[in-house]
Amino acid sequence: MASIGWSDQNYWTDECRAGDDGRVSTDPTFADVRRAAEVVARTLPPTPLQGHPLLDLSLRERGLATSVLVKHEHVLPTGSFKVRGGVHLAATLTPAERAHGLVTCSTGNHAQSVAYGARLAGVPATIVMPTSAPAVKRDAVAALGAEVVVRGTTLGEAAAAAREHAAGNGASFICPTDPRIVLGHATAYLELFEQAAAETPLSTLLVPFGSGTGAAGACLVRDALAPGCRVVAVQSDAAPAGWRSWRSGEIETAPATTRASGLATTTGYELPQRLLRERLDDFVLVSDDGIDEAARLLATRAHTLAEGAGAAALAGLLATEGLVGTVAVVCTGANASADEIARLAAA
DSSP states (O other): OOOOSSTTSOOOOGGGOOSOOSOOOOOOOHHHHHHHHHHHHTTOOOOOEEEOHHHHHHHHHTTOOEEEEEEEGGGSGGGBTTHHHHHHHHHTOOHHHHHHOEEEEOSSHHHHHHHHHHHHHTOOEEEEEOTTSOHHHHHHHHHTTOEEEEOOSSHHHHHHHHHHHHHHHTOEEOOTTOHHHHHHHHHHHHHHHHHHHTTOOOSEEEEEOSSSHHHHHHHHHHHHHOTTSEEEEEEETTSOHHHHHHHHSSOOBOOOOOSOGGGOOOBOOHHHHHHHTTTOOEEEEEOHHHHHHHHHHHHHHSOOOOOHHHHHHHHHHHTOSOOOEEEEEEEOBOOOOHHHHHHHTOO
16 A cells, blocks of 8 residues: 555654654644545445435434434444544554554454554554453454453553553554544545535534544544534543543543443543644533434434444434534444344333
């Protein structure tokens, strides 16, 4: 894979800095997203953006005067939009990263993304995962050829162990908010806004929020292609670190007790928060029960199996009054655990 210009520097956000050379990147731009999309398109096909009449009917029955388009990112390899970040990373690795391998931390989907990208690039990868990561996601990472190391009970503890592992083995720690990852994730929203432009203008886009890379990418693209569309982030109220950071303008931490593993971050992240600070229109907290309700609607009204994070955007729509026009939600992942699947049948 060819480099597109990010591969000759180390890009670390402050809270992920681990033995780098001190150089700091400029923030990603829309032009960077365009270049990243060219790279990602060589490996991954576009995903559908489509309406579901039964889902619209359910919204009207709830008094929501809007129609919804679902961006089906869960159909990508690894079952998550995050594979876009891994594919872009694979094309932009530094010589040191290629020589010594990669280490990262994740509760699951970022882990699979880096494992997938490492396999594309032919480099070794070690993924440190907390005990809270679902077994199905640990198994998926191992199946992609990466070494799985289980450390800590939270993502924060796993991150500390990952940095230590990288320092001890000479490997490169890949922060979940590395700009190359952010740019890969942003390509989902470039697709979305270009697809929507061919159909109908969007009034609002709701995006699930864990580390914030997806929401940051959505805002970068929105500003360039659809400035009239509002972007709303959605996070579980049982893991509100990102919401607190955006509200205060400072990086904050908070416990993450959510059942939605893809949203279970315990800290805000500097790069996404910086990109979002003046761009994001609103930020909504939803309950885990609300996320389960949204996942049930996606399964029964949109023929879509969504993990908790993948259903969060729709949960945000269900919890927000006054939305009109055509709204888009992103089903970011389908890697539902056995417990999540069992809850779909609960009334």
